[in-house]
Amino acid sequence: MYPNLYYAFRDLFGLEIPLFKILQTFGFFVAIAFLAGAYVLTNELKRREKLGWLKPVTENILVGGPATTGEYIGNGILGFLLGWKGIGLMLNWATASQNFQGFILSGDGNFLAGLAGAALLVFLKYNSTKGKKGTPAKKEAVSIWPHQRVPDIIVMAAIAGLLGAKVFHNLENWNDFVQNPIDALLSFSGLTFYGGLIVATIVILRYARKKQVSIKHLIDSAAPALMLAYAVGRMGCQFAGDGDWGIYNSAYVTDNTGHMVQVSPTEFNKAVQQNIGFFQQQYSDTAHIPHAPFAKPAALSFLPDWFFASGYAHNVVNEGVPLPGCDGQYCRVLPVGVYPTPLYEIIACLILFGVLWAIRKRITVPGVIFGIYLVLNGLERFFIEKIRVNTKYNIFGFHPTQAEIISALMVIGGVIWIMYCRKKNAPVTTTS
Known part of the structure; x- marks a missing residue:
């Protein structure tokens, strides 16, 4: 793993640039995610403007x-x-x-x-x-197109998204929050994607209404951008090892070099006992540690072992046991491999981005593309939760995670939204 860009450049290119220690890998990819999302959103808004679906708004601005x-x-x-x-x-x-x-x-x-x-x-x-x-100073009347508002939208999304992600994460991990609320609020780690998405959406929709931007065309334009930005953001989780990984894959344990070794199911219990201090810090009941064995099948022998299990050596949150032969700040590795769920989400969301980008010109009913995004994103996150580590709630005998609840609501809401848009809106045609 690469906690910051110093480690990435050192391992990948053999270059040691001390200044890069201040550039955190996760933050770097989050910045790239916003830039990628802004690029896609801008291009899609421009396309809809050329088709005559979006119009400029005249505003009086102060100059001089x-x-x-x-x-x-x-x-x-x-x-x-x-x-x-x-x-x-x-x-x-x-x-x-x-x-x-x-x-x-x-x-x-x-x-x-x-x-x-x-x-x-x-x-x-x-x-x-x-x-x-x-x-x-004097006022001048200027025409502002929707795509020219993208910088404002991105800044608002970044601020509102960060606050929402932090609030939802602390609600999901309330016990940790009440023990040390200041650190929980100011820490750079601990972000919940759906919390950021919900709060940012509310803020941006209010802004769009105020600036007379068609909300349905805006959210349709944002759908592919959101999917791509999420995939790029997950790259930060994967490469930094921010703790947002899956449950243990008990078919793999970590050797002395931090690499994965495939073992028999009984070896998982042995690894737990050998590292009982670490596991007791994670779970009050070490007899019921979440895990699921899945060894690499012969049909997928071309894939590396880390695709199925990773110890996240040198992870940025310093979780795990000491890595032999390592001296420095980031010298921890998980004793048993976990499912690299960020990697799975990167692949899934890049594919889903391609799907949304491919169908955006074929579907001309305003709002439908965003409904499809809600369904696809909700399904992707709902199923990945099955092998992720998250706090579970007890609701009428069911034990869903916060993300499962929200993703299920997204799928249901997306279907309802698609039906509503198809009923209320006729396909738009080119007017220019």
Whole structure:
């Protein structure tokens, strides 16, 4: 696994670039996911605009004039944060680079550098607009197309999605949250995709309504983008080893080098006893550890063992037992292989993205593409939950996970939405 890009470049290219230690692998792929989603969304909105399905909206925007008080304050805050944390990081590189997240969330930094950074950005803002002093700002009417709003949509999705994912994760893991709420809220780990999707959707739909963007065409355009972004985001989970993996595949245990070794079913119990301290930290009842043996079948012999089970050596959450011969911050490996569910979701969602991208031109009833996305995404997540580690609820004798409940509602809601759209909306035709 590659906790940050330093380890990735070192192992893949033989390059040791200490600065890359601050670039977390999971965060890197999340950023790529947003960029990929923005690219697909922009292109699909442009296509619908050319067909005449989406129209621009005329808005009056303020141009000219000197910088406002709000702009000076914003530049000052940004400059202070950059100087305080940026210079502080460079001056305390030896310790801060070992725990970048901890440093960012701490009160450590260089206060004087922060003041200097604030002063510099305020001066640059003043200098860039001083020629406009005495010139009043005026309003100009401009036409704004839906695709031009994608940057705003992506920023709102990132902020709302992060907050929603964090809130839903803590609701799902309430016992851990109440024990240490501050760490649970500020930690970079612990995100629930559906929580982020729900909160981001509410925020973006309100924005679209306010800006007079056709909601049905917007969500249809976003459907392939969401599927692709989810697949790319799961790459971050897989390559970083963020703990979002499956139950134990008891047909495999980890050897001294961190690699998978296929064993008989009885070896699983032996591995548990040999590493009983680790398993007791994970489960109160070690006699009922979630696991399912599945050895690589002969028909799939061309696939590597890590496709069926992974110990996630050097995982970013430092979960597992010490890895022999390893010195450093990330030297843990799971003693028994787990199902690499992020890898399965990457493959599934890339395929589903291809399906949505292929049918988007054939289905012209507004809203239907998004309904299909809800069904496909719900089915994918519902079935992957069968081999994932998650908190289960007790509802009338059933024991679903939060994701199973939401994914089931997505499938049902998607079917109902498709039926509603087909009944209420006629296929759109090209008007330009």
